[in-house]
Amino acid sequence: MITLEHVTKRYPGTAVPAVDDLSLHVPEGMTVALIGPSGCGKTTTMRMINRLVDPTTGKILVNGEDVTQVDPVLLRRHIGYVIQQVGLFPHMTIAQNIAAVPKLLGWDQARIARRTEELLHLVGLDPGQMLERYPAQLSGGQRQRVGVARALAGDPPVLLMDEPFGALDPIARSLLQAEFSQILKRVRKTVVLVTHDLDEAARLGDRIAIMKSGRIVQYDTPNVVLSHPADAFVENFVGVDRALVRLSLFTAGDAMTAELPPGHTGVVGLGSNLRDALALMVAANSDVLGVVDEFGALKGRLTRQAIFSI
């Protein structure tokens, strides 16, 4: 879906290129998180895909089409774009904000109204309350939800997100990340996500691309990146708690066995991640937990040994 071939971006007057001979392939429907220390070129890489930045050399294909050969303005109408500061238009209502791209695409009023309502539902906002409000009347989390809805409005096959949840408080961020990964399952987009938050990359990315000095040093699933860092840089970047971050990729359901727990133990939900399950074990000073489904019925047991060997 998105292919970068030997892409280099050199800003005038700088000795080292911001992006250095980078190749990357993002298959259709996949979410790729670009992550790395500041100045590693992750944002520049993303901004070249919708031509907010033009590459110095190399080729970028979106949906098989060379982006340098098409009008950048028309290209961008088919690529959703979400930024950290959201950038809602303060003089327009929420409805008008979401309608911005459909209007550019020349949709009729009725179709735009239907789409706007549908999207507000999708991002968990009540259209009845939201449509006529102005951005200044919304909380930070609500604004970013509207930002996501606006980016999806024209139903673009590709979505670019630049630290989309970075400005939110930890609770709103984690809630939105969880909801967004649910949304992605329903809308099936090809997503490039720039972040400096390893948890976010592991949570949302089907693949993680770790960048350093304009190059990709490892491109693989979160599980492989966290369990087998390609080199010392990646190992250092993912940090000493990489094992814990990796545990958050799996749920209690993945690691449990069907036998019931012995006697009285604490319980954990089927869908809870193993990092939280381990935290529960530590708190309860216990080596085993019961696993329950959403109705509270016991489904099996989760042992410390099972968590350690996943």
Place this chain on the structure above:
Amino acid sequence: MSETLTWIMNHRPEFYRALGQHLLMCGVSMAFALLLGLSLAILIVNRRGLAFSVVNGVSALRALPSLAILAIMMPLLGIGLWPSIVALTVLALPPILLNAYVGLRDVDPDAVEAAIGMGMSRGQVLRRIRIWLAAPAMFAGARTAAVQVLAGATLAPFIGGGGLGDFIVTGISIMDTSRMLVGAVPIALLALGVELILSLAERLLFAGRART
């Protein structure tokens, strides 16, 4: 003061003609300055080189005293109403243009980034985003200009422009205080009134739109 009122009552046609001239002069020059200033601001906001020279040129105009601007018009355009209108337009241009330009240039960069990123052309970003977000700054510039023009028009009699300033000039030359007030009081009331109305309008127009 009562002498002033009596004089106005006895010379009503003369007073109304001067008042009319005064308002005409101010209104026409404001209209010209708005047309010129706003279109120039919109023209230069996406052209950095041009903007630099226009902004500096107009800022230099601002340094000229009103009387000097009027005086310069005399050898260029002669005397009468039109040279005064041109002079007042020159006087009103800097606040309108500079406010509008800075307002257009400094709109919320995130909104502009989002607009470009979603596929608006430069013209669309200008028409749908920048102009709307810069409207309060544009209005503030026009308000400053209006008050300056009203005050500046008082000096029009020096180049034969007429208006309420005529009474002041005459009053001074014949040492008649009440005649001076025939010009001075309405001018003061006009300036205060316009300032009041425009500041109220500004509050009504832009109050609901707090910045994000």
